[in-house]
Amino acid sequence: MKDILEIRIHGRGGQGAKTASQFIVEAALDQGKYIKAFPEYGPERRGAPVAAFARISDKPIHTYAPITNPDIVLVIDNTLIGFVDVTKGLTNKGILIVNTCEESSKMKEKTKFKGNVYTVDATNISIKLLGKNLPNISMLGALVKIANNISLESLKNKIKEKFLKKIGEEKTEKTIESLIKGYDEVR
Amino acid sequence: MKKSWKEMDIGGLTEAASSLKFKTGSWKSFKPITDLKKCINCMICVVNCPEDCIPSKDGKRKDTDLDFCKGCGICAKICPVKCIKMEEEQ
Amino acid sequence: MPEIKALTGDQAVAEAMKQINPDVVPAYPITPQTEIAMTFAKFVADGDVDTEMIRVESEHSAMSACVGASAAGARAMTATSSAGLALMWEIVGVASGLRLPIVMNVVNRALSAPINIHCDHSDSMGCRDLSWIQIYSEDAQEAYEHTILAVRLAENKKVLLPVMVMQDGFITSHSLENVEVLEDSKIKKFIGEYKPHKPLLDIKNPVTYGPLPLQNAYFEMKRQQIDAMENAHKIFLDIGEELSKITKRKYYYFEEYKTKDAKAVIVVLNSTAGTTKAVIDRMRQEGKKVGLLKIRLFRPFPYKEVANALKDIKFAAVLDRSDSFGANAPLYSEIKNSLYDLTKRPKLQNCIFGLGGRDISEDDIEKLFSDLLKGNVSDKVKFIGLNE
Structure with missing residues (x-):
């Protein structure tokens, strides 16, 4: 067992990959964990493929090396599969979580990945609840369930803390609902 | 007088207005002589003196402070009533 | 609190x-x-x-x-x-x-x-x-x-x-x-x-x-x-x-991380010290005597103290994230200067890495430590991560 849980998140600029990486580590920090989160910096443009990274551990994290062998990969936008190597560095013990309406077996076929694949229809959840394609929060719900070491409760609190002032109570509640739905519906 | 680095203030800090002690008047080879009776107190020489050594008080131009005047002759050149003459220093 | x-x-x-x-x-x-x-x-x-x-x-x-x-x-x-x-x-x-x-x-x-x-x-x-x-x-x-x-x-x-x-x-x-x-x-x-x-x-x-x-x-x-x-x-x-x-933390001129009995030490500035620590922790579990000297104060440079810290080390690599084109790289230059007065001093390897943000991985550092432990030290600069 590795001391540090390493996560990579794939998305497109503007889809909230960086925000997702920050939320997850901040929620972990609230549980007393050691954290690091950093995006891949390059020519960021809305729509361009981006990646964000997170490290979570019970012990202090010293390393600043790039994450090359993640334990979990989150794919916020499945249209990236095929032209971004989303399973790069994932071992067969690794976990791939994809935002898609398709079955995980289909994703296994598409990615040729031999480890565990989970899917959640985060886009659909966010369109139904928020009226917009904002899948990153539902994806975090899925991640929390699969990773099983960050509490859903602390993530809920984090969302409340971040969103309440910005978007008001009603929208915040809906956002939290999308988190829970992601948690419940990942399979 | 040579001062040790240990005695000097840091950063080259010196007393204020130390230039008052540095009498540049000795540099000149020509000195301005002003006929204050002809002077119309237009103050053009006062504001144009690069050494700021032409004093004025209550709207009256006073005698040039020769302790600091370097003898550049600008005052004589620009005086509209030509009441300033440059004379060779003896 | x-x-x-x-x-x-x-x-x-x-x-x-x-x-x-x-x-x-x-x-x-x-x-x-x-x-x-x-x-x-x-x-x-x-x-x-x-x-x-x-x-x-x-x-x-x-x-x-x-x-x-x-x-x-x-x-x-x-x-x-x-x-x-x-x-x-x-x-x-x-x-x-x-x-x-x-x-x-x-x-x-x-x-x-x-x-x-x-x-x-x-x-x-x-x-x-x-x-x-x-x-x-x-x-x-x-x-x-x-x-x-x-x-x-x-x-x-x-x-x-x-x-x-x-x-x-x-x-x-x-x-x-x-x-x-x-x-x-x-x-x-x-x-x-x-x-x-x-x-x-x-x-x-x-x-x-x-x-x-x-x-x-x-x-x-x-x-x-x-x-x-x-x-x-x-x-x-x-x-x-x-x-x-x-x-409750210390602010010495440098941080010595597991150098006490170390045979090979890496000297480096800033974040790469963190990555080096992670590698040291892993290699120490395998019984390898490796350590880190992380320089905190670069000006004024603590020459005597650095000499004292490195005097019993056999091999040290100095990692510079910049060069002094045509002269020894900045950190290497200072470390080498520090050791001049010692009669017994470590063999030094200068490495230049990470220019323009080029990544340095834990594997890079582990490989460097392994080379040092084998006494694989050269007076030629090593360029870590460079596409040769």
């Missing part, structure tokens, strides 16, 4: 600046420093500090405004990176020459050309001879604490030199991590009230700043700066000890 927050390196520095509450902060945005000025500007707008923030039109003006403010008697701070520091250069020397205790955070970024926004140390190393104290930081926590320490060190009457606090651009400046933010009241007490040396605004005791000392006095002024650096060498420890009482 201290509070654990998730902050980036830049945000951590802004947090330190908030607690320091400087009188004047002139700043100009440049990647990857921007988040410092941006976060601090928010503190100013929210009324969390009563700093006069000056939005200048360039870094040359930022440092000029710092010089003016500091000479007037204000506590002045700024931050920059790369080209910003390069543009400032002329006034960087004015700040130290006039002995103004300005504190500047430099978020290390490669110099142009070719243009690159990522980390290396060519910017701060480029002004290592400008009579500024230089402190390098491994992570956000250190960047935060070094900034606080820097104010006290700069303003010490026996020092009165400006201080640069470095951290790695993006690698720590944009990495969100655990930062222990200390209590405002304790930091306020530690920092204390600024009592400037003969400020311009003390109109009852007027002074002249920046006169023209030519052959008669310039040399003496520079000799004073040398003396101030020597004082800083000692006072750094005193102030560090005082800060230790609040933070």
Whole structure:
């Protein structure tokens, strides 16, 4: 067992990959964990493929090396599969979580990945609840369930803390609902 | 007088207005002589003196402070009533 | 109570600046420093500090405004990176020459050309001879604490030199991590009230700043700066000890990580020290005697102490994230100098890595340690991660 849980998140600029990486580590920090989160910096443009990274551990994290062998990969936008190597560095013990309406077996076929694949229809959840394609929060719900070491409760609190002032109570509640739905519906 | 680095203030800090002690008047080879009776107190020489050594008080131009005047002759050149003459220093 | 927050390196520095509450902060945005000025500007707008923030039109003006403010008697701070520091250069020397205790955070970024926004140390190393104290930081926590320490060190009457606090651009400046933010009241007490040396605004005791000392006095002024650096060498420890009482962390000239019985040691600055620690922890479990010497204070450089720390080490690699094109790289040069007087000294390997943000992996460092342990040391520079 590795001391540090390493996560990579794939998305497109503007889809909230960086925000997702920050939320997850901040929620972990609230549980007393050691954290690091950093995006891949390059020519960021809305729509361009981006990646964000997170490290979570019970012990202090010293390393600043790039994450090359993640334990979990989150794919916020499945249209990236095929032209971004989303399973790069994932071992067969690794976990791939994809935002898609398709079955995980289909994703296994598409990615040729031999480890565990989970899917959640985060886009659909966010369109139904928020009226917009904002899948990153539902994806975090899925991640929390699969990773099983960050509490859903602390993530809920984090969302409340971040969103309440910005978007008001009603929208915040809906956002939290999308988190829970992601948690419940990942399979 | 040579001062040790240990005695000097840091950063080259010196007393204020130390230039008052540095009498540049000795540099000149020509000195301005002003006929204050002809002077119309237009103050053009006062504001144009690069050494700021032409004093004025209550709207009256006073005698040039020769302790600091370097003898550049600008005052004589620009005086509209030509009441300033440059004379060779003896 | 201290509070654990998730902050980036830049945000951590802004947090330190908030607690320091400087009188004047002139700043100009440049990647990857921007988040410092941006976060601090928010503190100013929210009324969390009563700093006069000056939005200048360039870094040359930022440092000029710092010089003016500091000479007037204000506590002045700024931050920059790369080209910003390069543009400032002329006034960087004015700040130290006039002995103004300005504190500047430099978020290390490669110099142009070719243009690159990522980390290396060519910017701060480029002004290592400008009579500024230089402190390098491994992570956000250190960047935060070094900034606080820097104010006290700069303003010490026996020092009165400006201080640069470095951290790695993006690698720590944009990495969100655990930062222990200390209590405002304790930091306020530690920092204390600024009592400037003969400020311009003390109109009852007027002074002249920046006169023209030519052959008669310039040399003496520079000799004073040398003396101030020597004082800083000692006072750094005193102030560090005082800060230790609040933070419970140590502020020695360098950090020795598992060097006691080490056969091979890596010497490095900033974030790569963290990655090296992770590798050391792993290799130690396999019984390999490896260690790290992380230099914190680069100016004044602690030659004697470094010599003492390395005297029993067999092999050491010095990792530079910049070069001195045509001469020994900056850190290597200092380490080699330190060892000159020893009769028994480690064999040194110089490595240049990470220019323009090129990644350095744990595997790279492990391989380097393995080479060192085998005595695989050459007088040729190793370029880690270069596409040969």
